[in-house]
Amino acid sequence: MSKNTSISRSALMADKYKFKIVFIGDGRVGKTSLIRRYTQKSFEKQYIKTIGAQFSFHEKQVDNNEVRSIFYDIAGQDKFNFMRKMFFKDSKAAVIVYSLANDKIGKESFKNIKAWYTDVIKFCGSIPIAVIANKVDLSYENVVDIIDIREMIKEKEFLGYHVTSAKTGQGVKKAFNSIIEGVYYKNK
Ligand SMILES: Nc1nc2c(ncn2[C@@H]2O[C@H](COP(=O)(O)OP(=O)(O)OP(=O)(O)O)[C@@H](O)[C@H]2O)c(=O)[nH]1
Ligand SMILES: [Mg+2]
Numbered sequence: 001m002s003k004n005t006s007i008s009r010s011a012l013m014a015d016k017y018k019f020k021i022v023f024i025g026d027g028r029v030g031k032t033s034l035i036r037r038y039t040q041k042s043f044e045k046q047y048i049k050t051i052g053a054q055f056s057f058h059e060k061q062v063d064n065n066e067v068r069s070i071f072y073d074i075a076g077q078d079k080f081n082f083m084r085k086m087f088f089k090d091s092k093a094a095v096i097v098y099s100l101a102n103d104k105i106g107k108e109s110f111k112n113i114k115a116w117y118t119d120v121i122k123f124c125g126s127i128p129i130a131v132i133a134n135k136v137d138l139s140y141e142n143v144v145d146i147i148d149i150r151e152m153i154k155e156k157e158f159l160g161y162h163v164t165s166a167k168t169g170q171g172v173k174k175a176f177n178s179i180i181e182g183v184y185y186k187n188k
Contacts, residue, residue: 015068016065017062017065017066017067017068017184017187017188018067018068018069018070019067019068019069019070019092019093019180019183019184019187020069020070020072020090020091020092021069021070021071021072021091021092021093021094021095021179021180021183022072022074022087022088022091022093022094022095022120022124023035023071023072023073023074023094023095023097024074024076024084024094024095024096024097024116024119024120025076025096025097025098025109025112025113025116025132026076026098026099026105026108026109026112027049027075027076027077027078027105028047028049028076028099028105029076029097029098029099029105029109029134029135030097030099030134030135030166031050031073031074031076031097032048032050032054032073033134033166033167034097034132034134034164034166034172034175034176035056035071035073036166037166037169037172038058038172038173038176039056039058039071041169043166043167043169049075049077050073050074050075050076051075051080052075052080052083052087053072053073053074053075053087054073055070055071055072055073056070056071056073057069057070057071058070058071058180060177060180062180062181062184063184063188065184065188067180067183067184069180069183072087072091074087084119085123088119088120088123088124089123091124091127092127092128092183092187093127093128093129093130093159093179093182093183093186094120094124094127094128094129094130095129095130095131095132095159095179096113096116096117096120096129096130096131096132097109097131097132097134098110098112098113098131098132098133098134099133099134099135099138100133100134100135100136100138100139100163101135101138101139102138102139102140103138106135106138106139113131113149113152114152117129117152117153126154126157127157128157128158128159128182128183128186129153129157129158129159130158130159130160130161130162130175130178130179130182131146131149131153131160131161131162132161132162132163132164132175133161133162133163133164134164134165134166135165135166135167136163136164136165136170136171137165137167137168137170146161149161159178159179159182159183160175160178160179160182162174162175162178162179
């Protein structure tokens with residue numbers, strides 16, 4: 001086998017497990033912060049709203065295969081509604097993020113989960129969906145009501161409910177690892 005052939009074969013193999021995962025949810029809930037925490041192990045206190053969308057790559061071994069994830073970090077603010085549709089294209093999974101903070105954004109973002117879910121179904125059909133409840137460091141409640149969420153997302157497509165803090169790092173690695181593994185096993 002020539003060298004070139006083996007290179008192109010390994011390139012093909014690498015592409016086999018390449019998954020686009022979109023992150024959606026209201027503005028300021030912490031989508032960018034979660035992705036930054038997971039991919040760069042850092043946290044930025046200052047809020048800089050995402051414009052349109054940005055993406056980052058991540059690689060991880062699952063089941064002895066190299067899984068390449070492309071995290072699409074979608075701007076949550078209403079003024080970007082008109083351009084959001086195109087970012088959903090070819091997504092293999094969606095992560096809906098809301099905030100557990102005891103403030104207006106926290107409460108609104110929980111109510112809006114359903115609207116984000118409807119968007120996913122509209123633009124992607126039935127793909128696996130995970131829900132992340134972020135900012136647990138700002139939450140005063142220990143009980144998290146996920147019954148509505150579980151009822152909304154059919155068990156087959158549900159990639160789990162995860163509680164995180166992008167600030168402290170709590171739950172972030174576990175959530176992302178579980179989501180990536182879930183996407184891998186549902187698509188392999
Ligand atoms: N205390 C705390 N603050 C957080 C956490 N996650 C994010 N933040 C802060 O919340 C603000 C918004 O975070 P972003 O990650 O920019 O939010 P976003 O969802 O990407 O917002 P858009 O880009 O507008 O859609 C920033 O000031 C972050 O520092 C968290 O887990 N805990
Ligand atoms: Mg952002």
